[in-house]
Amino acid sequence: MIQPDADLLHRYLFEQRDCRGELVQLHDTYARIIEGHDYPQVIAKLLGEALAATCLLTATLKFEGEITVQIQGDGPLSLLVINGRNDQSMRGIARLKSHAGSDMGFQQLIGHGQMVITVAPDQGERYQGIVELSEATFSACLEQYFIRSEQLATCLKLFADAESQQCGGILLQALPQQNDADDFQHLQVLTSTLKAGELFDLPAEQVLHRLFHEENVTLYPAQSVCFKCSCSRERSKQALLSMGKDEVLQLFSEQEQVDIHCQYCNSHHVFNQEDMIELFGKTNPSIH
Ligand SMILES: [Zn+2]
Numbered sequence: 001m002i003q004p005d006a007d008l009l010h011r012y013l014f015e016q017r018d019c020r021g022e023l024v025q026l027h028d029t030y031a032r033i034i035e036g037h038d039y040p041q042v043i044a045k046l047l048g049e050a051l052a053a054t055c056l057l058t059a060t061l062k063f064e065g066e067i068t069v070q071i072q073g074d075g076p077l078s079l080l081v082i083n084g085r086n087d088q089s090m091r092g093i094a095r096l097k098s099h100a101g102s103d104m105g106f107q108q109l110i111g112h113g114q115m116v117i118t119v120a121p122d123q124g125e126r127y128q129g130i131v132e133l134s135e136a137t138f139s140a141c142l143e144q145y146f147i148r149s150e151q152l153a154t155c156l157k158l159f160a161d162a163e164s165q166q167c168g169g170i171l172l173q174a175l176p177q178q179n180d181a182d183d184f185q186h187l188q189v190l191t192s193t194l195k196a197g198e199l200f201d202l203p204a205e206q207v208l209h210r211l212f213h214e215e216n217v218t219l220y221p222a223q224s225v226c227f228k229c230s231c232s233r234e235r236s237k238q239a240l241l242s243m244g245k246d247e248v249l250q251l252f253s254e255q256e257q258v259d260i261h262c263q264y265c266n267s268h269h270v271f272n273q274e275d276m277i278e279l280f281g282k283t284n285p286s287i288h
Pocket of ligand 1: 229230231232262263264265266267
């Protein structure tokens with residue numbers, strides 16, 4: 001059952017326009033990503049925008065897999081990552097290397113940077129698209145990505161409010177078979193009138209009605225979006241194994257237990273010496 005105030009992704013089609021759309025409204029997922037991190041407001045806001053964008057991107061996946069949106073630069077924000085799966089489970093993190101002032105714009109936060117979008121099917125080859133972050137806003141950079149990678153006219157608006165922990169976005173894209181470019185331009189004008197308040201406070205049906213009441217829009221069933229981290233005790237175990245016995249032994253010579261902390265969800269996976277024996281076997285005299 002989908003709760004009325006749940007985080008939802010909507011897809012829709014303009015019957016007479018050869019264009020499609022997506023709308024996403026998020027609260028809990030966003031709250032889980034920023035909670036406990038003490039991010040400056042501008043960073044939390046950008047995380048919200050990137051989260052909404054990743055939901056819109058993963059909505060187009062036609063297979064089981066993951067899309068990673070990664071921003072890296074030489075500005076105060078050194079790294080921002082959002083991982084999204086085709087089932088709309090999301091996680092994300094940002095790393096700062098210096099102070100991010102509250103008045104800093106997108107370009108100032110990033111400095112010289114790029115966005116790397118990795119599409120990784122569970123079965124099959126992954127592929128990457130790289131976009132220089134030369135536009136003034138994150139949405140404008142993403143539009144560049146869409147135009148280059150899919151060669152389809154795309155319009156994107158992203159919103160985030162770190163204080164109320166709400167974020168979301170809207171996407172309009174021409175279909176490959178589109179004949180009339182005026183269709184896209186007409187709908188682009190309507191799409192760009194969307195206000196943050198409308199997106200945050202109104203149900204999707206009402207938002208779409210306000211924007212496109214003269215259009216013939218088919219709205220598909222909504223998909224739930226949730227926060228989910230892919231870390232686990234098993235994965236941490238694999239990480240220890242891949243470090244190799246000598247290096248792990250070194251860790252245990254300095255401390256009683258090894259704590260593998262997941263920065264995405266703040267989980268701690270703790271391993272003691274008995275776990276070590278189970279992992280590597282009881283062959284070393286320093287392990288009792
Ligand atoms: Zn985790």
